[in-house]
Amino acid sequence: MTDLNTVRKGLVxxxxxxxxxxxxxxxxxxxxxxxxxxxxHSYLPNCYENPEYLIGACKELGEGLSKEIRRSLRKRLEEFSYQGQIEYFLTRLSEIEYMRLPNPRVN
Structure with a gap:
């Protein structure tokens, strides 16, 4: 049986x-x-658990871009938001705007 969380991660x-x-x-x-x-030190699938990485990367390319990406993702994933983990991802994307982004991990 496929791990549902892995499927959600792939969807995101x-x-x-x-x-x-x-x-x-x-x-x-x-x-x-x-x-x-x-x-x-991450890849696109890691953004499922760490949406702040995605927003941090997008903000480096322009503040307006991160807002546009968040709006587009909310629209694209809206039909799956009944799934708690997807809604949690979308909520965190929205909250990140008002939070201080974390420092990148150092390996």
Whole structure:
């Protein structure tokens, strides 16, 4: 049996990828992936548990961009928000705007 959390993680990662491609094409996707890896030592699927990494990467590219990405993700994932973990991810995305972003992990 497939772990439902893994499926949700994949759904969020795919939604983030589609959103980035829709907003800024391959260039934006590559820029975000680079920041995620270099600053947070993470990949797109890690944003499911750590949405602050995604918003931090997007904010580096422009404040308006992070807001647009959050709006687009909420719309894209809205039909799955009845699932607690997806709603939690979306709520954290919204709350991050008002929080101080964490320092990147140091390995």
């Amino acid at each position: 990662a795919l939604s983030v990828e589609q959103t980035l491609l829709e907003i800024g094409g391959g260039k934006l996707l590559n820029e975000v992936l680079t920041i995620l890896f270099e600053k947070y």
